[in-house]
Amino acid sequence: MVSPQVPLHPAQVEAAQAIYNSAHAGSWRRTDGALAALCSAMPDVNPAATLLKVVTxxxxxxxxxxxxxRAALHVADVLNGAEGLLRCRPELVEKMAAIPPPPAGGAxxxxxxxxxxxxxFFIDHDCFPIYDSFALKMLRAHLGRDALAADPTPTYMAFEAAFRTLAQKAGLGSDTRRLDRYLWMIGQYRDWTRNPSAQINSELRDLFQADPPELAVAAGAWYHPRA
Structure with a gap:
């Protein structure tokens, strides 16, 4: 049986972007701005710069x-060994994700x-959409669970392909950041409407409780008016 799909409309993504640009998301924007500033200040791939980026x-x-x-050394090794087009391929993320165990052993x-x-944040925001549990759940909601099979932790290649499929279906072009923000925001909103005590971002919790008019547009079929 093919699982149901919920269409994504460009107006939902634009409403989520409007919320991101508003006073409701000041901490979120400052966080992203700090990462962008660090990327500009330290573009090199060396152990010290990579460690600072990993920690941040x-x-x-x-x-x-x-x-x-250990993660920073691994990331630096992967990036220094990457050539040409690999630096904008999803396989690069999969390689960076495989942080080796300590010398004492382990998986x-x-x-x-x-x-x-x-x-x-540090290589190319348009090449690499953000993979997290909220994005995965939202991709399955919009594309059907079959889009990412039954694996709870699909490869980054599978995730990236599903992300591009949704962006294409919604006519969003190649700017990943707007879709990233929508998936993260509304993924948490769906969890919050099901369980107000769900573990979500505290700034977004305040946003959902404030219930600005843009939220109804962004959430679409998942919107629940505040009592």
Whole structure:
């Protein structure tokens, strides 16, 4: 059976962007601005610069990487070994996500959310959309669960292909940031409407409680008016 699909309309993405530009999302914008400033100030791929970038994106976006020094060395090795077009291919994120275990041993853990955010903010935001649980749930909601199969943690290549499919269906072009913001915002909104105690971003929780008029447009069929 093919799972149902909820169409995405450009007006929803534009409404989410309007919210992002408003006073309701000041902390979110400052966070993104800080990452952009760091990218401009430290464009090189060397151990010190990469470590600072890893620590910053891990702290500001909560990507749950604990071995930050090992992660930074791995990311620098991957980027220094990447050639030409690979630097704008989804396989690059998959390689960065495979942070090796410590010398004492253990399994390689995949940190796709971390790697996608590093690539998005410090390599090319249009090449690398952000992979996280909210984006995954929203892609499945819009494209049908079959779009990303049954794997709860699909590869970044599968995620990126689904993201591009949704962008194409909605006529959004190649600017990933607007769709990224919509997926993250409304993915959390859906969780919040189902469970007001859900673990979501605190600034977005305040936004949802304020219920600005743009939220109804952005949420579309998932909008729940405040009582």
């Amino acid at each position: 994106v891990n702290s500001l976006y909560g990507t749950n990487v604990y071995a930050v020094d 390689t853990r995949m940190h796709r959310s971390f790697a996608s955010k590093f690539a998005h």
